[in-house]
Amino acid sequence: MRILTFLTSSIPIGHTFFTRLTRSSSSLPLRFRTTTTMAAxxxxxxxxxxxxxxxxxxxxxxxxxxxxxxxxxxxxxxxxxxxxxxxxxxxxxxxxxxxxxxxxxxxxxxxxxxxxxxxxxxxxxxxxxxxxxAFKIYGGVAGLYDYGPPGCAVKSNVLGFWRQHFVLEENMLEVDCPCVTPEVVLKASGHVEKFTDLMVKDEASGMCYRADHLLKDYCKDKLEKDLRITSEMAMELKEVLSKLDVLSAEELGACIKKYGITAPDTKNPLSDPYPFNLMFQTSIGPSGVSTGYMRPETAQGIFVNFRDLYYYNGNKLPFAAAQIGQAFRNEISPRQGLLRVREFTLAEIEHFVDPEDKSHPKFSDVAHLEFLMFPRDEQKPGQSARIISLGEAVSSKDSKIVDNETLGYFIGRVYLFLTHLGIDKNRLRFRQHLANEMAHYAQDCWDAEIETSYGWIECVGIADRSAYDLKAHSEKSRVDLEAQEKYSEPREVEKLVISPVKKAIGLAFKGDQKKVLEALEAMKEEEALKMKTDLESKGEVEFYVCTLEKKVSINSSMVTISKEKKKEHQRVFTPSVIEPSFGIGRIIYCLYEHSYYMRPSKDGNEQFNVFRFPPLVAPIKCTVFPLVQKQEYEEVSKVISKSLTASGISHKIDITGTSIGKRYARTDELGVPFAITVDSVSSVTIRERDSKDQIRVDVSEAASVVKDIAEGVRTWADVWSAFPHHSSGSADE
Amino acid sequence: MRILTFLTSSIPIGHTFFTRLTRSSSSLPLRFRTTTTMAAxxxxxxxxxxxxxxxxxxxxxxxxxxxxxxxxxxxxxxxxxxxxxxxxxxxxxxxxxxxxxxxxxxxxxxxxxxxxxxxxxxxxxxxxxxxxxAFKIYGGVAGLYDYGPPGCAVKSNVLGFWRQHFVLEENMLEVDCPCVTPEVVLKASGHVEKFTDLMVKDEASGMCYRADHLLKDYCKDKLEKDLRITSEMAMELKEVLSKLDVLSAEELGACIKKYGITAPDTKNPLSDPYPFNLMFQTSIGPSGVSTGYMRPETAQGIFVNFRDLYYYNGNKLPFAAAQIGQAFRNEISPRQGLLRVREFTLAEIEHFVDPEDKSHPKFSDVAHLEFLMFPRDEQKPGQSARIISLGEAVSSKDSKIVDNETLGYFIGRVYLFLTHLGIDKNRLRFRQHLANEMAHYAQDCWDAEIETSYGWIECVGIADRSAYDLKAHSEKSRVDLEAQEKYSEPREVEKLVISPVKKAIGLAFKGDQKKVLEALEAMKEEEALKMKTDLESKGEVEFYVCTLEKKVSINSSMVTISKEKKKEHQRVFTPSVIEPSFGIGRIIYCLYEHSYYMRPSKDGNEQFNVFRFPPLVAPIKCTVFPLVQKQEYEEVSKVISKSLTASGISHKIDITGTSIGKRYARTDELGVPFAITVDSVSSVTIRERDSKDQIRVDVSEAASVVKDIAEGVRTWADVWSAFPHHSSGSADE
Structure with missing residues (x-):
């Protein structure tokens, strides 16, 4: 799976060719983190x-x-x-x-x-x-969370910026498809067969566990708490940890037996590991015969619409379609709070491109960017990501790292997106998938990983998936999902023509003639060319007919093989797709960790929580409060509040009698970037959250100053230099 | 069901007290439409x-x-x-x-x-x-649709305006809860038991049908096509049609038998009607023992969070919480295209208010509004909605129609919301629920209905649901969902105190003493007051003890009943909830019908489609095209496009060589309100879609003019008077 699958997983090794569907790719960051620490x-x-x-x-x-x-x-x-x-x-x-x-x-x-x-x-x-x-008053459900008011506002701001940064900037075609998905679609995509984790069951109680989780817990516990295990045993356990996500069901089961691992809650024996499909299953319509699933990703909705979208785009490539929506994964036992959940918001882009031309006209806009990249070949114990220029990574002849310009362009755009939201660029790296992590059909794949208290978290996957998805749906639905390149003028192409001579073949092979005929016609170009040469030189060749399971003798009277020139007016092909896929909830959680800091109160006796959200992300842009409880100040506050509302700026009025310091602390904790304090009827102060600097502004201007900064028209530095400063005196803290 | 349930339904009559869950309410518009037509x-x-x-x-x-x-x-x-x-x-x-x-x-x-x-x-x-x-290449699934690029943009614009108009303007607390919901929550809300439609099955093929649909089709068909049925029979069928949604399973079954209705596809006999639950069922986690459903509405996520939200709001009432999200209903056989679907977006508001004070401070802002209202008492054959002033509807003493100011305020705000989007005010009415349509606990309920080619469609439900939902969850979860009103100073209240004298009761009733004691303590105020009076006058009374199933004799030595004065510091109560609930997909479909018109080409030989979306709603705000294919014009187009992107204005460049008239027609059909035509390198024309008027604007100003109109800062009339006009000549059509 390219996204949202941070913890190790128990996909059998036989499936790892199928990266999109195995969950193994995701666990590598952890594996490597572990390995790196070990190396040191x-x-x-x-x-x-x-x-x-x-x-x-x-x-x-x-x-x-x-x-x-x-x-x-x-x-x-x-x-x-x-x-x-x-x-x-x-x-x-x-x-x-x-x-x-x-x-x-x-x-x-x-x-x-x-x-x-x-x-x-x-x-x-x-x-x-x-x-x-979620559903807290009923005891909650593991892996399900509500976003409360500030969380919901942050999410809405992140999605709004995503639309501006990707959909609008790149003229993408945004679609919105249902979550309920009929089985046939997810059979074509492979999810019905392969979207599984390995599970073991407590044989007495029936309680279920992820097999790899139990094995991992055992190994880590042993390594950390049992100092007296031999150096050899320690090496073995580490070896197991590093291979956790590529172990087959049999191998996992063997480990569990070998180490005598039992059910953590009851110490009962465990079943052998077996695959559990992670999709929520349901039934569409009343008959009970039509199986459906809650989609595990939004991408399929775009693929099945390729034909219409290509037409909508004037039958032109490249173009990108995008979708924001809920996705569902019935995790066996969700852990890690907001990072591994059973329902989450994905934002996915499918950029369709001619496989023969993956250049990108705007690549030069991002070529100058430099950031932490972790190429495949460098992911060895003791090594870590290093700063590389994107332009070099894509174009440099002898050390080309990123497969093509379009992939590189999206890596750059993702970097800009995340850092603009407030992700710390020093705790963000782009890690290339190892060859065995990727699907056999994938061209190249990079994950944007963000470092948090849980380690490096995969938040965005950016993959060149070649033509795999369109071909899979085309095959299953029998609807062509192809593009055409019309030549400006017809092109002459040489085509190989194989013409078996039926009469001669009939005479020679009698009852077998049909099979020989078909085998001749089915020859690949290379084989046919060799036969042509051999027939010309020897007059006769041995030819293996697989349907007969034997070789037959073919002579030059039985077949003519020639090259003919034909005129072609267009080229028909299945587009490649480059897919950036964003786990919105994960990005938001990482943002919380990167934005959080504590600062001491003035007297040093207390620590206050602050989120340093940029105005773009902040759930509330501004608080308004009268310095003291006084009717005329309250009225001014209301006037300012009204203009903020009219400008669409989310804000909060606080007219409680609490001290101004406490009120600042309350809004800092919500990450509100600005506070307007009304201490006169003509002018007010605006305080910036992190610097605690204050400027003095006319009442009539207050709302528009905040609006300008919130919308990115001006910065705090701009207004700091444009307005008189206000020394806070005793007001703040 | 207050929303999204336009067609008649087969909820058994015994359930109609339960309006939130029965689907009957919704079908009434249709019923009345039919009745009214009939009356005429x-x-x-x-x-x-x-x-x-x-x-x-x-x-x-x-x-x-x-x-x-x-x-x-x-x-x-x-x-x-x-x-x-x-x-x-x-x-x-x-x-x-x-x-x-x-x-x-x-x-x-x-x-x-x-x-x-x-x-x-x-x-x-x-x-x-x-x-x-949806899933068209696989033959589609009834009741599931994708929004393609322009539809998705319209939806996003409608939701953006909803957030501005409701959440921001009213300082609502927006939340975002999962769709996957555990059974216990929907048991408490009543959905597991009652959220059903009546279904019949083809006894041979197993095919399922909605019982009321079949009966309705039969009656309508008979009435329309069989001219020779007697006047009595016609009356009977009309009577059945008018009662369709209140017929019990038995009554429906009897009608189906009486008229000999068979399965439409096979003519096989049908089963008796039985209830089918409309929720998509699934299983949470791997064990298979934890049943879950895809939520049929978003409201429950708010109710279960009441305590936290009340705290977040500083323990103050009133406040409103809001949620936008997907909801799911596994319709038996979806009809009517986008109006009855199996997955849809709801936007719901739960406004919590003190049941003793439902005034609204901003009611005066909407009191002046006048629009079509259809009060309960006027919904008789031959009558239709009439224009009423909202202020009068709420406040007038002798003809008060709307129960309270808060309900009235939301009706007004919904009116403004819908008409601002472009809903025709002459095809919008607010219809009050009849007494038998409403839940027994509901105080009052109004539907915003929009007239379309399908008739009057219920698009927004606005209900005063009293304390029902909070009480239901409080009971099931055993968590208090209450609010407190702190008195500014303690209030003296008289309380009735019942003090049984244990010794006397023990002597008199021996083994029964406990049950007598409990029965005395459980007396309601009225009963106790009567006993007090009787004991004072007669010294002895007969008292029925239900747990003993007999009367016993109580004398004044056995119990003291007195009134005592107590000081109370606060009042504890369950808040009432006023719930405006929006079916976003339905509103959008109605908007399409209201915005659509055809206009002839200049030569009158063709008809062009136009959507007159207001700029706020339009999926694309502006197209940019060079008048003729010329490199310098294309470059100007790109410069303008770049500024539009930077301003966040969605637009489209069209550099095909097609005639300008065709290009206008193409964008009119998408409802694009403005077209910038580049016919020089210094200035361009901006054409307004509906009037086809054009102004001439400097290249550098073009983007900001469009931005201002799109964002509502200026109107077309403003710019029409500010810029020179351009006579289109032969360019247009």
Missing amino acids: SSSSEDSLRKALSEKLSEVESQGNQVRSLKKSGAAKTELDAAIEALNALKLEKASIEKDLQATISGDDGGSVNKEALRQAVVNTLERRLFYIP | SSSSEDSLRKALSEKLSEVESQGNQVRSLKKSGAAKTELDAAIEALNALKLEKASIEKDLQATISGDDGGSVNKEALRQAVVNTLERRLFYIP
Whole structure:
């Protein structure tokens, strides 16, 4: 799967050729993260494990020594020396254990910090209703979340910007297709057969688990908490972890048996792993005979409409279609909060292009961009992404990394999209899929991965999927999904013509003549050319007829093979598709982590939460409050609020009597970028959230200043230099 | 069901108290439409049927007369006269038949015109990809449609305006909840039990039909095509039609039997009608034991979040929450194209308000509005909606129509919303639900109905649903969903206190004492007050203990009943909810019909299709084309296109060599309001779609003029008076 599948998965290895449908691709970031960490520390970890195991046997043998000295009634000095040596060895052992523990649990307590950061972010998000576990009053459902008011506004802003940045800028054809999808469509796409995870069942209770999750938990637990496993065992477990997502059902089952893994909740034995289809199934219409599924992605809706969309575009290539909508995946056991959910919003683009010309007219607009890229060949232990110029990545002759300009163009546009939203460019990388991660038909594939407290998260997949999807639907539906290139003038082409001589063949092969005839006609160009040469030189050749399962002898009286010139007016072909696919919920979660910070109150006794959302993304653009409770200030506030509403600027009035500092803190926590404080009836102050700088503006201008910044017409720096500054004095905090 | 359920339905009559869940409410517009038409013509139809039946017997008896004359060998003159009389009667019969046919098929051929209009609209919509039958290359699925590029843009514009008009203007809390919903939620709401239609099955083939559809088709067919049914039979069939949606399963079944209705496709016998639940069912998680449904409406997601949203709003009422999202209904056999579909977008508002104060501070903003309203008491045969002022409808003492100000406020806002989109105010009415259409708990309910070729279509439901939904979820989840009104100072209230004297009751009732005690404590206020009075006057009373199923004797030593004064600091109550609920797809379809017109080409030989969408709604705001193919014009076009993109204005460049008239026609058909024609490198013309007027504007200003009009900052009239006019000459058509 190209997107939204961060955790490791148990797709059998036999399916990995089918990247779109296997979920393996997604787990690689984690695998590599693990591998990289190991590379940095594994030599020391390894030697520490060896040292520990040596020290343990030294302690044991010294212990034996002490015991035998006691038994033999040795001299006190001798016994004391032996005991002293034993204690020294124990101390050394303890010291090695401590070092090993530190090495395993990760360097500098970073993982603890990450946990703490995540808790702080998640607490703020839940408390301020950015999201809410869905159906909370009924105990909730794993993997289903509501967006509360600020979360919903952020989502709406992200989607609005997506439409502007992609659909409008690129003149894409946006469509909107149903979620309920009949089985035939998802059979053609391969989802009915292959969109599975491997599952094991508690044989007594019937509880279900993802097989790879259990194996992963076992390995990690053993590696982290059991210091005394041998260095060899540690290597084996690490090897298993690195292969988790390519293990077959049989291999996974063998591991589970070997390590004696049982159901975590009951310790009951587990079934063998078997595939569970991740689509929500339903029935369309009342008869019960028409199976349907909730779509697992939005792309299929575009593919099945290719013909109409191509026509709508004036039968011209390239063009792109786009769709934003819900997608559904019935995860076996969702983990990781907002990152792996059972229902989510996807935004997908299918850019249809002539496979023989994947240049992009606007590539030069993005060629200058430089950012973290992680090419296939560099994904080795100890290596990490490095800054590469996109222009070089696509065009440089000897070190070309990205397959073609169109793919490169979209990588650049995705980079601009994400960083514009507020994703930290230092925690964003584009990772190329390894050859074994990609589908056999895929040309090239890159994931935009964002680093969070959970590690590197795959948020956007950008794949050149060649003609696979259109061909699959064309075959199943028997409707041509092709494009034509009309030649400006007819082209002369040489075609190979194979003309078997029926009479001669009939005489020679009697009852077999039909099969020989068909086999001759079905020859590929290369084979026919060779036969032509051989017949010309030898007059007779051996020819294998597969339907007869034997070779027959063909002579030059039986077939003429010639090259003829023909005029062609057009070329008919199945377009390639380049597919950028965005997991909107994941991008938003990453944005929350990247935007969050804490700042101390003035007295240093408190820590306040702040989200540094850019105005574009901020759920509320502005708060308006009277400095003190006073009727004329309240009226001014209402006047400003009314103009903001008329301009379409989301805002909030706060006329509670709370201190101004507390009110600022409340809006900072929602990521509101600006606060208008009414402290007179003629002019007001506007405060910027992160700098806490304030300017003084006429009442009549306040709304339009905020509108201009919110819509990107001006920046805070612009207005900072245009308006008088206001020193906050004691107002703020 | 308050929305999206236009056709008649077979909900058993026992359920009609449950309006939210029965689908009956929706069918009433149709019923009344039918009734009204009948009222206008039924007296003449009725007398024509009677006249026809009389004439038929006259023809018959005259025929007999002729035959007996022939038999008896009567004189030629006598026979001729009799034959002449017979022929005259036959002519009269034919004339009555013709009149009757005309009366039945409706007056002036209006229904034919409606059909033709619909076909023209639908053809244009399909050809230009406003919508596409979903999964078309696989033969499609009934009731599922895709929005193609222009349809998707219209939808996005309608939703954008909805957010501005409702969410932003009213400071609503927008949320976004999953479609997958666990069973418990929809059990609480009643959908699992009651959200059904009555279905019959072809007993041989298993094919399913909506029972009421078959009965309706039978009645209409009989009435329209069988002229010789008796006037009584005609009355009976009309009676059935008018009651279609309140017939029970048994009554429907009886009618189907009585009229001998069989399966339309096979003529096989049909099963008895039985309820079919309209929700798409699925299973959440891998175990198969957790049933889920695709939500049939978005409202429940808001109700279950009431507590958090109330807190988010600072524990203050009133406030409104809103949600836009997909809803799903597994219709038995979808008809009527885009009007009854299996998946659709709803936009719902739940406005929570103190049941004791439903005033609205902004009601005065809408009180002046006047539009077509159809109050409950006026929905009688022959009557139709009339123009009423909203202020009067809500406030006038003797003829108050709308229950409360908040309900009235939303009716007004919905009126403004719809007409602003381009719905014709003369084909929009607000119809009040009849008492038997509403749920027993509902306070009042109005539907915004829009007239189309299908008749009056329910597009928005605006209901005061009292506290029903919150109470249902509170009961099922055992979580309080209440609000508090804190008194500014404590209030003294009188409370009735019932204090049974345990000892005396124990002595008197022994083993029954517990049940007597409980029954006394459970007495309602009225009952207790009566007991108090009786005990005071008689010293002893008979008291029925339901758990004992008998009366016992209670005397004044056994219980004290007194009134005590208590101080209360707050009032705790379940808020009422006022719910405007919008069927977005229906509104859009109605908009298409209201916006469509045809205009002849200049030579009068062709008819061109035009959609007169307001700029707000138009899928593309502007086309840009060079007058003739010339490189410098193309470059100017691209410059203008670039500024339009930067301003976020959707547009299309057309550099094909087609004639300017054809290019205008192509964009008119997409409802593009403005066309910029580049006929020089310094200035261009901007043409308005409906008037075909053109102004001349500098190249540098063109984009911003279009932007201003598209965003409502200026009107066409404004720019018409500000810029020089351009006489189109031969360019246009």
